Amino acid sequence: MKAEFKKSLLAALWFMFLTFPITVVRVNTIERTVAWRWERLIWIGAATFILSFIWRRLLHRKQTGRREVSAGEVRPPSRWKQMAADPRLKGLALSAAALCFLVIPLLFSWNKTILVTNALIYVVIALGLNIVVGLAGQLVLGYVAFFAVGAYSYALLNYHFAVGFWAALPMGAALAAAFGLLLGFPVLRLRGDYLAIVTLGFGEIIRIVLENWNALSFGPSGIDNIPPPGFFGLALTLRQTHIAIYYLMVALTLLTILVVHRLQHSRIGRSWEALREDETAAQAMGIDTTGAKLSAFALGACWAGMAGVVFAAKQKFINPGNFTIWESILVLCIVVLGGMGSIAGVVLAALVLVILPEALRVFADYRWLLFGALLVLMMVFRPGGLVNARRRAYAFEPSAPEKSERP
Amino acid sequence: MTPLLAIRQLTMDFGGLRALEALDLSIHPAQTVALIGPNGAGKTTLFNCITGIYRPTAGEARLQAADGRSTSLQGLKPNQVTALGICRTFQNIRLFGHMSALENVMIGRHCRTRAGIAGAILRNRRTRDEERQAADDSYRLLTKFGLARHANDPANSLPYGAQRRLEIARAMATEPRLLLLDEPAAGMNAQETQALDRIIVRLREEEGVAILLIEHDMRLVMSLAQRICVVDYGRKIAEGTPAEVRRNPAVIKAYLGEDESMEAHA
Numbered sequence: 001m002k003a004e005f006k007k008s009l010l011a012a013l014w015f016m017f018l019t020f021p022i023t024v025v026r027v028n029t030i031e032r033t034v035a036w037r038w039e040r041l042i043w044i045g046a047a048t049f050i051l052s053f054i055w056r057r058l059l060h061r062k063q064t065g066r067r068e069v070s071a072g073e074v075r076p077p078s079r080w081k082q083m084a085a086d087p088r089l090k091g092l093a094l095s096a097a098a099l100c101f102l103v104i105p106l107l108f109s110w111n112k113t114i115l116v117t118n119a120l121i122y123v124v125i126a127l128g129l130n131i132v133v134g135l136a137g138q139l140v141l142g143y144v145a146f147f148a149v150g151a152y153s154y155a156l157l158n159y160h161f162a163v164g165f166w167a168a169l170p171m172g173a174a175l176a177a178a179f180g181l182l183l184g185f186p187v188l189r190l191r192g193d194y195l196a197i198v199t200l201g202f203g204e205i206i207r208i209v210l211e212n213w214n215a216l217s218f219g220p221s222g223i224d225n226i227p228p229p230g231f232f233g234l235a236l237t238l239r240q241t242h243i244a245i246y247y248l249m250v251a252l253t254l255l256t257i258l259v260v261h262r263l264q265h266s267r268i269g270r271s272w273e274a275l276r277e278d279e280t281a282a283q284a285m286g287i288d289t290t291g292a293k294l295s296a297f298a299l300g301a302c303w304a305g306m307a308g309v310v311f312a313a314k315q316k317f318i319n320p321g322n323f324t325i326w327e328s329i330l331v332l333c334i335v336v337l338g339g340m341g342s343i344a345g346v347v348l349a350a351l352v353l354v355i356l357p358e359a360l361r362v363f364a365d366y367r368w369l370l371f372g373a374l375l376v377l378m379m380v381f382r383p384g385g386l387v388n389a390r391r392r393a394y395a396f397e398p399s400a401p402e403k404s405e406r407p
Numbered sequence: 408m409t410p411l412l413a414i415r416q417l418t419m420d421f422g423g424l425r426a427l428e429a430l431d432l433s434i435h436p437a438q439t440v441a442l443i444g445p446n447g448a449g450k451t452t453l454f455n456c457i458t459g460i461y462r463p464t465a466g467e468a469r470l471q472a473a474d475g476r477s478t479s480l481q482g483l484k485p486n487q488v489t490a491l492g493i494c495r496t497f498q499n500i501r502l503f504g505h506m507s508a509l510e511n512v513m514i515g516r517h518c519r520t521r522a523g524i525a526g527a528i529l530r531n532r533r534t535r536d537e538e539r540q541a542a543d544d545s546y547r548l549l550t551k552f553g554l555a556r557h558a559n560d561p562a563n564s565l566p567y568g569a570q571r572r573l574e575i576a577r578a579m580a581t582e583p584r585l586l587l588l589d590e591p592a593a594g595m596n597a598q599e600t601q602a603l604d605r606i607i608v609r610l611r612e613e614e615g616v617a618i619l620l621i622e623h624d625m626r627l628v629m630s631l632a633q634r635i636c637v638v639d640y641g642r643k644i645a646e647g648t649p650a651e652v653r654r655n656p657a658v659i660k661a662y663l664g665e666d667e668s669m670e671a672h673a
Contacts, residue, residue: 259528262527262528262530263524263527263528266522266526266527266530266534266538267517267520267522267527267537267538267541268522268523268524268527269527270506270510270513270514270517271514271517273503273505273506273510274503274506274514274517277502277503277504277505277506278501278502278503278504280460280485280501281497281501281502281503282503282514283484283485283486284458284460284485284486284489284494284495284497285486285489285494285514285515285517285518285577285578285581286486286489286490286494286515286517286518286519286581287486287514287517287518288484288486289486295524299524391505391506391507391510391559391561392507392510393507393559394507394509394542394546394558394559396543396546396555396558
């Protein structure tokens with residue numbers, strides 16, 4: 001406690017000294033006066049001290065907390081965990097959540113519904129990236145490229161060949177998957193940082209091509225008048241169309257969750273996780289790492305492609321400005337914050353990170369600053385993400401008595 | 408009888424360093440061969456050459472395939488070598504740390520199962536049956552290695568000795584005919600080493616698997632190996648039964664200098 005107090009005090013003094021020239025002294029060159037704003041120094045000192053003290057307290061608590069667990073017996077699972085393990089409660093919570101999503105358009109205004117539609121689009125993209133980053137452990141930074149491929153494939157197929165939305169949905173997914181393979185082949189040998197850099201470049205290449213190849217993509221002016229999806233030939237007003245798109249996104253999200261969940265708990269999903277844990281060992285244990293990587297890239301990309309098709313249909317207008325590196329970073333933030341490999345975590349993080357900035361418009365300018373701070377805090381205090389990916393437990397008949405012996 | 412694995416004139420260079428030089432070695436079915444030698448002699452390099460992690464500079468290894476034909480391991484990828492029936496453990500444990508012990512073994516079943524992407528998404532009867540079968544087989548293996556109570560624990564939370572055994576269980580799940588063990592007893596106490604000794608004997612007798620063993624624990628080597636191959640500076644300096652190798656002056660010199668005997672070392 002005392003040491004923390006002293007360290008925080010030192011940090012505050014050091015910070016006051018560092019920021020002194022830029023915050024305190026103001027030289028007015030026209031009137032040839034120097035203004036000394038000492039009150040600012042006090043504010044900076046006080047704020048630094050308090051933040052530093054809180055930080056150190058939390059760190060201290062985290063470390064001592066860990067020691068207690070390792071020294072003592074196994075802690076009984078917390079009430080929260082017990083509740084989460086109960087399948088009936090889990091089912092109840094899931095159905096409550098589903099009900100919430102079904103009634104949103106009835107309870108909230110039109111704009112709010114569109115906002116939630118946006119959030120759901122990010123849920124689908126993030127679940128796709130979760131396959132590549134969370135499960136297979138391949139750090140891909142230019143993921144928004146696949147989103148762009150999906151959006152542009154609907155816009156262009158519709159413009160040139162009058163392809164309808166429902167036909168474009170699988171085509172967009174397939175095209176994005178094809179681009180996933182296209183990116184996958186050259187990066188097969190790359191790991192870690194190198195992979196991140198190359199995929200970052202890939203994302204930028206797609207955006208720059210879209211921006212400059214006027215004959216193909218109409219350049220920065222984008223494509224306008226993309227028709228919304230038709231729903232059973234009904235003539236819908238603009239408002240009704242948006243509500244229909246909302247329900248479409250709910251359905252697509254549920255489909256994504258189902259498929260990703262099934263993939264995760266399958267032979268393929270296990271091979272992806274082995275790849276993430278140790279590529280050399282995975283290959284030595286008989287996993288075709290080439291196939292596993294390519295399938296992760298393709299299956300991850302196809303969701304972004306599908307979300308892109310819906311995005312284009314919802315926006316009616318797309319241009320390369322929709323697909324900047326910041327979108328990739330946002331999606332990666334979602335996956336990391338949510339918890340790599342955890343579907344519930346990714347869904348939660350996508351909803352929070354997309355809806356919260358809208359709700360807190362006041363902080364709009366500081367959005368990325370806050371995200372950065374949030375990421376740092378998460379990495380230090382909860383590196384597993386909001387929801388830790390839980391391992392599937394297998395039950396076996398003969399193990400039942402043995403299990404009850406364990407504390 | 409034709410050997411299960413025949414290594415002929417295997418040479419491996421790393422730049423100017425010759426890690427293995429014209430090495431010959433044969434392993435017959437269900438035979439246990441120990442590979443010993445001082446640190447840096449090239450033992451693990453040989454493992455890496457056999458399993459396809461390294462590409463040997465010259466020479467080759469041939470495996471007597473299940474159908475009796477002889478297959479060259481030249482140019483095969485590690486997963487293809489594993490599919491042919493050679494699997495290994497690692498000197499520094501390389502488990503999939505965040506996956507459960509059972510899932511680790513199920514990864515070993517990967518190359519003996521077939522379910523694809525469509526099967527995983529549709530979850531049809533065949534996929535479910537195969538998945539259940541893989542889980543059951545893996546659980547049986549865990550039981551055999553005394554790890555059943557750890558089945559659902561993350562692999563990196565297991566005690567050290569259990570992690571070593573889990574690595575062998577994972578390798579056995581690939582149904583190998585030749586098992587390569589890289590210092591399985593490293594860091595184990597006497598009791599754990601004895602348990603390991605029993606496990607390896609059982610593998611040999613019940614499963615009929617041939618074993619190539621790198622080990623520094625001479626007591627374990629002498630009790631398990633039917634033949635010992637001694638390498639030093641990438642060259643084979645002696646080969647024979649434990650009794651022969653123990654008396655071989657070249658081996659004694661490489662290991663201990665001139666005067667001491669091998670028992671003193673063990």
